[in-house]
Amino acid sequence: MNYNKIIMKKNLNMKIFNNNLNNNTKTVALRKKIGDIGKIKYLPSFSKEWKNTIYSYNKNMLKNIPSNDVNINKIIQSYFNLYFKDHKYVGSRKFILLRRRRTFLRKIYVSNAEIKHTNNKAIITLFTVNREKKILKRKYLKINKKISQNLIRRYLLLYKNNVSNIYDIINNHKFLSVNGLGGAHNKMTKKGFLNYRLEYLNKFIKLKDLYLRKIWSVIISKYWRTHLKLLRKYDLMYSLNQYKFNNLTFLPKLSNILNKIIGKKIEYNIINLKSIAYNTDLFTNALALKLKKKRMNYIKSMFSILNRAYLPKINTIKERTLVKGQKNIDLYLDKYKDLNIISNLNNINLDKLLNNIHNTTNTDKNDTDNKKIHNLIYNSIGYKNMGGIRLEVKGRLTKRYRADRSIYSLKWKGGLKNVDSSFKRLSSVLFRGNSKSNMTYTLSQSKRRIGAFAVKGWISGK
CATH class of the missing domain: 3.30.1140.32 (Ribosomal protein S3, C-terminal domain)
Incomplete structure (x- = not known):
């Protein structure tokens, strides 16, 4: 009985094996395939998925990242909204509240910080649109053009006409004095005539300088409240706007504040965009x-x-x-087993590696070939x-x-x-x-x- 049971189990196992056996024969091509990587996936930057990239042995440090992100973004926003504390220093008539100043549309728009942590530093990437700079520059040039065209031109015309009148008055006074002193029959010597002319020339230069000072005093006193004061205001605000992006003036102060939160050296990567869209x-x-x-x-x-x-x-x-049946444009596909450049160099220059891929040689058309390589890499x-x-x-x-x-x-x-x-x-x-x-x-x-x-x-x- 035991022998019959063993035979029945063997027959059952053979039946299961034969049913699950795949006897379809496959032909294997003798042609060797160089690459097995397939279609290349494009990997976007880390910031598209995570606002922070960090690895730490102490997991308790990772718990502070969400709260630190909120504080860092608030500090960066307030830093780019900096303004002069005393409104009279700039020349504005009334004080603007901080709450109202934050709602201005003419300001520096800043994105949320994208932080990449390394062992000793943190790289902060910021996208900005400096709308305040464009507005201040346009206003400054507009007022400067108005002053140069209308005001100074008008007073310079008055200056030229009145200078000629001063010269005529001095000449008439000279002839009257000559006729009164010497009479009609007496003649003046050559030396006396030259001294006489020199004396009145010195008087004319003094009167000319006094009149020029008077004109500039009228311009400054009359138009200081409207035009020149605005020029000074826009100049100060424009310089403050530029100092916020300067790594030698205000950015180190921001780094000192952020260093207390992150605990590492701060490095900025500020990207100025043309539009907020x-x-x-x-x-x-x-x-x-x-x-x-x-x-x-x-x-x-x-x-x-x-x-x-x-x-x-x-x-x-x-x-x-x-x-269907479209030829693959990717020149790297199936040419190299690994797409890492370092593994493919093998003591070969990077320029030679690119020339081998794109079948270019050192000919007269080297510049055009380099442009083609550049365009292919950019299009990828x-x-x-x-x-x-x-x-x-x-x-x-x-x-x-x-x-x-x-x-x-x-x-x-x-x-x-x-x-x-x-x-x-x-x-x-x-x-x-x-x-x-x-x-x-x-x-x-x-x-x-x-x-x-x-x-x-x-x-x-x-």
């Missing part, structure tokens, strides 16, 4: 400031930001269609063009004091989808949560006398 932190804060005003139109304010975003002119149908960078922008506003945004419900408005321009992953079936990098690799998102909260509201902003790249 290129960063979500900037245009959400600007829109929140606009909506805090009493007289505001939230739809016009939203369109004013959307109109600043310039999207590239691309045929969307051609861009989103999947073409992802998310450098804006794909779309989206704004969402919700809250108590009515104009009157009444119990209305919250207003909701959504405006957009372009699209937020990742073209490579959504239409071209290419793999994309996954970020934490629901955030996409080609998109940035910001939420700004604020309040009015009626109630609170929030502004959400998205920007996508392609």
Whole structure:
């Protein structure tokens, strides 16, 4: 009986093995494949996913990062809102409250800090739009042009005409004195005539200098309150604006404050943008400031930001269609097993490595070949063009004091989808949560006398 049971178990095992056995024969190509890396994934910077990159053995230090971020952003915002303490020093007539000064639209817009920690220092990346600098420069040049064209020109014309009158009066007085002293029959000697002319020339120079001083005193006394005082005010405010970005004047003082929070040396990477539409932190804060005003139109304010975003002119149908059998443009694919440049150098110069990849030689067309290499590398960078922008506003945004419900408005321009992953079936990098690799998102909260509201902003790249 035991023998029959053993045979039955063996037959059952053979049956299971034969059923699960895959006997499909595969032909293996003899051609050796050089690379096995596949399509390259573009990895965005760390700041797109995390505002801080830090590694520490002491996990208790990581608990302070959220609170430190809030304090650091408040300190940086207040630093770029610095103003003169005494309003009379600048020349303004009345004192401006700090709460009102923070709501000015003509200021330096700063994004939230993106901090990269190393062993001995912390690199802080800031995106700024210096709107105050443009306004101050335009006002200064306008007043300077007004003074030079209208005021000084008018007084210089008076000066030239009156100088000629002074010269005529002296000449007439000279002839009268000559006729009165010597008479008509007496003649003056040559030496006496030269002394006489020299004496009246000295008088003319003194009168000319006195009259010139008088003209400048009238200009300064009459137009000091309006024009020259404003020139001094704009000059001081412009210099203060520039000192905030100077690494030798005000930035070390900010570093000393942040050093007490972070405990490391501070290094800044300040990026000046041309428009607020290129960063979500900037245009959400600007829109929140606009909506805090009493007289505001939230739809016009939203369109004013959307109109600043310039999207590239691309045929969307051609861009989103999947073409089968298309040749791969990537020159690095399947040429090297590892895409790390250091592992591929092998005691070869980097210039020679790029020339081998792009099949270029040292000929007369070396400059054009270098430009082609530069363009290929630049075109391989992802998310450098804006794909779309989206704004969402919700809250108590009515104009009157009444119990209305919250207003909701959504405006957009372009699209937020990742073209490579959504239409071209290419793999994309996954970020934490629901955030996409080609998109940035910001939420700004604020309040009015009626109630609170929030502004959400998205920007996508392609």
